[in-house]
Amino acid sequence: MKGEILRGLVILLVLQLFGEWLSESLQIAVPGNVIGMGLLLLALLLGWLRLAWVEDAAELLLTHFSLFFIPAGVGVMVHTEVIARQWQPILLATVLSTFVVLGVTAKVGQWLEGDEEGVPDDL
Amino acid sequence: MTSELLYSPLFGITLTLSGYFLAQQLYRRSRLILLNPVAVTIVALILLLLLCDIPYEAYAQGGRVIHFLLGPSVVALAVPLYRRRKEVMQRWRPIFFGVLAGAFSSIFSACGLGWFFGGSREVVLSLAPKSVTTPIALGIAEKIGGIIPLTTAIVVFTGCVGAMCGVEFCRLLGVRSSVATGLALGTASHGIGTARMLEVDRLGGAVAGLAIGLNGLLSALLLPFLVLLFG
Missing domain, CATH: 1.20.5 (Single alpha-helices involved in coiled-coils or other helix-helix interfaces)
Structure with a gap:
């Protein structure tokens, strides 16, 4: 399943980019990554994306979720x-x-x- | 070290990962919840940079690379949520109203206490989105007129307090359900609290992830309006 990590990262990044674009062009206070999270959930529920495509990449990122807050804290x-x-x-x-x-x-x-x-x- | 090396992303990335690795080892061996790896790494890195007189900008070259990964990770929170969709759907009422109560109590207690202890208007406004996940909190602070770097500091600090004491505090209050505990950790202390909840229980972690998004959404909708009302 390790081969799916690249596919998963592509999906996550494309959805984040699309979310950022929506947030910017619709001028809403909700940040793009949260919109991206909603879009991913919707796509999984509607069966447009398979869980197997994104789960490895998601697991990789979420295992180290707290690491990503460190630079903001050091700032x-x-x-x-x-x-x-x-x-x-x-x-x-x-x-x-x-x-x-x-x-x-x-x-x-x-x-x-x-x-x-x-x-x-x-x- | 030459300044060229100090200012390469390699320096900041290596420093952050090594610090986090060591802090995690310390946390696992000591089993002390107060030694939360995020909090320990942040304090250790700040002290190290100050003592060695290394400018923050040098660290930030690599720091930005790691900070970037926060974005796709927030998108990835949809995965645990999707996996637990049945349990979550069954409990939509406690989840929705729990987070709604949490969002209101966060805004009013943070602003009220900040004002009570003599905070200036800017400080009170910077405190308002304290329980909201960093990327949303910064957007809100900008909108309502808070000090953005101060909000960052408050949000990270809030996360560390929740991660250090949240699970134990819920038990102390007699809350044993993993859903209610996850709800509290995600709502009160966003991603850092969620990371702690994921260590304790998977369903609780998924609920905490949902609470981050829901609290962020509700606060982003409520706060600008409340500031207009009470401003």
Whole structure:
């Protein structure tokens, strides 16, 4: 199946490019890669693309998904002045708000899941 | 090292991959969730560049190459989602309303807390898209008048906080379902949280991937409107 990695990368890049083009020409706030994700899902659901064509490339990229965030994080070093000026509200709001969102989302999800049939699967 | 080598993509790519590899080894051996590989690598690389007096621009030549891969990876998130389509469709109500509640709570808690602790208008606006995935968050920040590099920093930091504490925090709250936990990690801490969720559970990871896209979409639609309303 390793031969499908090239085909998969081509599909992912073409869909991203098409998504970027749509995002730019329709002047919408949704970024091109998210549109590309929607297009890929649609194409798989409609049977236009086969899962076997993209799954190896997707697996390769998603196994190392967190690696791709590192350069953006390192970029912070250029903007330490902005952060140094107001580090307290930034730090406190970011940390506390992240816990608020985790709690609200998990609780609402759990509550609505309980309404449905079937036992929720345990971790 | 000659400056020609420092300014070649080889330098930044090698530095990022080696740092990430070492951080992952450290994470696996120590089993300490606080030593999240992304957070550790970012801090280590910044310190290294500052201590060795290497300009950021030199690192960025290679950094950009790795950053580029974020784009096709977001497209690739459709694959785990497609594989788990039955489970996801069955649970569309908790997923949709969970993310909607999360998106609202994120915007209001980030802006409210930022304002409460004395943040300036620009800082509050930069905090607004904090739980949204980097590429969408930057688009939103630009639209509503936040400081773009500051939003990048906040978004990455948010991701690290969620990846470090999210799973454990959900358990602490008595949430045991992998769908609800994945939902929380994807909504609160986007891709970095999703990467952590993928380590724990595949279905949870697929739901987290969906939550990234859904939260990004809802926030991109809601935020410009809310800023007009409360601005």
